[in-house]
Amino acid sequence: MAFTPDIIEQLARARADLRMGVPVVLTGDNAALVLAAETLSPQRLADILALGGAPVLAITARRAETLKARAYDGDLARLKLPEDASLTWVQAIADPADDLRSPMKGPLQSDRDGSALAHRAALALCKSARLLPAAVVLPMDDADSFAARHALTALPLARLADHIASASPLHPIVAARLPMEASEAGRLHIFRPEDGAEEHYAIEIGRPDRSKPVLARLHSACFTGDILGSLKCDCGPQLRGALTQMGAEGAGVLLYLNQEGRGIGLANKMRAYSLQDQGFDTVEANHRLGFEDDERDFRLGADILKSMGFSAVRLLTNNPKKVDMMTTCGITVAERVPLKVGENRHNTAYLATKARKSGHLL
Numbered sequence: 001m002a003f004t005p006d007i008i009e010q011l012a013r014a015r016a017d018l019r020m021g022v023p024v025v026l027t028g029d030n031a032a033l034v035l036a037a038e039t040l041s042p043q044r045l046a047d048i049l050a051l052g053g054a055p056v057l058a059i060t061a062r063r064a065e066t067l068k069a070r071a072y073d074g075d076l077a078r079l080k081l082p083e084d085a086s087l088t089w090v091q092a093i094a095d096p097a098d099d100l101r102s103p104m105k106g107p108l109q110s111d112r113d114g115s116a117l118a119h120r121a122a123l124a125l126c127k128s129a130r131l132l133p134a135a136v137v138l139p140m141d142d143a144d145s146f147a148a149r150h151a152l153t154a155l156p157l158a159r160l161a162d163h164i165a166s167a168s169p170l171h172p173i174v175a176a177r178l179p180m181e182a183s184e185a186g187r188l189h190i191f192r193p194e195d196g197a198e199e200h201y202a203i204e205i206g207r208p209d210r211s212k213p214v215l216a217r218l219h220s221a222c223f224t225g226d227i228l229g230s231l232k233c234d235c236g237p238q239l240r241g242a243l244t245q246m247g248a249e250g251a252g253v254l255l256y257l258n259q260e261g262r263g264i265g266l267a268n269k270m271r272a273y274s275l276q277d278q279g280f281d282t283v284e285a286n287h288r289l290g291f292e293d294d295e296r297d298f299r300l301g302a303d304i305l306k307s308m309g310f311s312a313v314r315l316l317t318n319n320p321k322k323v324d325m326m327t328t329c330g331i332t333v334a335e336r337v338p339l340k341v342g343e344n345r346h347n348t349a350y351l352a353t354k355a356r357k358s359g360h361l362l
């Protein structure tokens, strides 16, 4: 019988649990109880401390660098949770909002013995749940029975690595005619991933010839720029500029990928904006939060193009990494078409930082 949720379905549950502040259990070798720092409640913190053992707060090496904590595991640090750890302490480690006002959070002691496998999985889970990458992790011997006793989602740790980071297959759900200002011959396609994560969209303009490179754009969602007309970035003008160019040529495809904030989610992007108001640039802000500069996975863009029958594109972008990713994923980039619109006095420094630090072409 196939009623029992498989690993992908369990992962979707785990993401939802962590967002709600419910613990999840990682089972097998190096088993552990995991709670996201961002959604931890005072009661659950007290309960974890009451269990005894040696709970730690796992953070990424990026966050550890800001906190001057030692990251013995390379990509992450395991900070010992003080016996009297308060929720304020946990949240101040996880969230850089008050770093400047209260820079001294130590002494911070990092674990260096034992395995960091559960901690790495916990951080990947937090990221995929679009939460701050910080998790309270308590190693456990009786993980299976603990999960059963408390009706918690249990995930076999050994199988997670293959699934957390891999792009889930996307399926076309529906497509319908959509006349737009840029072109009356528009069509909106909806794609749904198997892992319960966000849907992505393709806007097809005209009837592009599948045997030739199609004018294409991979646009990452930007609620602030696309919808609100924010002047902090160039996304709104790029979105409309790309559609207008496709309308003028009579054919094209724009992928609207729900990877808000270069894949960190809107709440974290707003945390990054708040840090930018404290004087950090767009890349530094991501790092202080514990993220990489860019957490997007462009494989899904390539998958959507292939499923629509496209194998070659003229890619509207200033980002050479998008070109490289498309090529790696088996889409021929016949031409890179620059898309330089929307510069204003508020985003000049942002665009300059992207050029200097992220390799964008000016």
Ligand SMILES: Nc1nc2c(ncn2[C@@H]2O[C@H](COP(=O)(O)OP(=O)(O)OP(=O)(O)O)[C@@H](O)[C@H]2O)c(=O)[nH]1
Binding pocket: 218, 219, 220, 221, 222, 223, 232, 233, 235, 238, 259, 260, 261, 262, 263, 264, 269, 272, 273, 282, 286, 316, 317, 318, 319, 322, 360
């Ligand atoms: N984390 C973070 N994300 C941002 C910030 N400003 C804009 N974004 C996001 O950056 C992404 C911009 O996407 P794109 O315009 O597709 O990508 P790009 O890498 O700039 O490349 P091209 O526009 O194709 O040249 C969107 O997801 C925005 O939400 C910021 O300061 N911090």
Ligand SMILES: [Zn+2]
Binding pocket: 222, 224, 225, 226, 233, 234, 235, 236
């Ligand atoms: Zn934007």
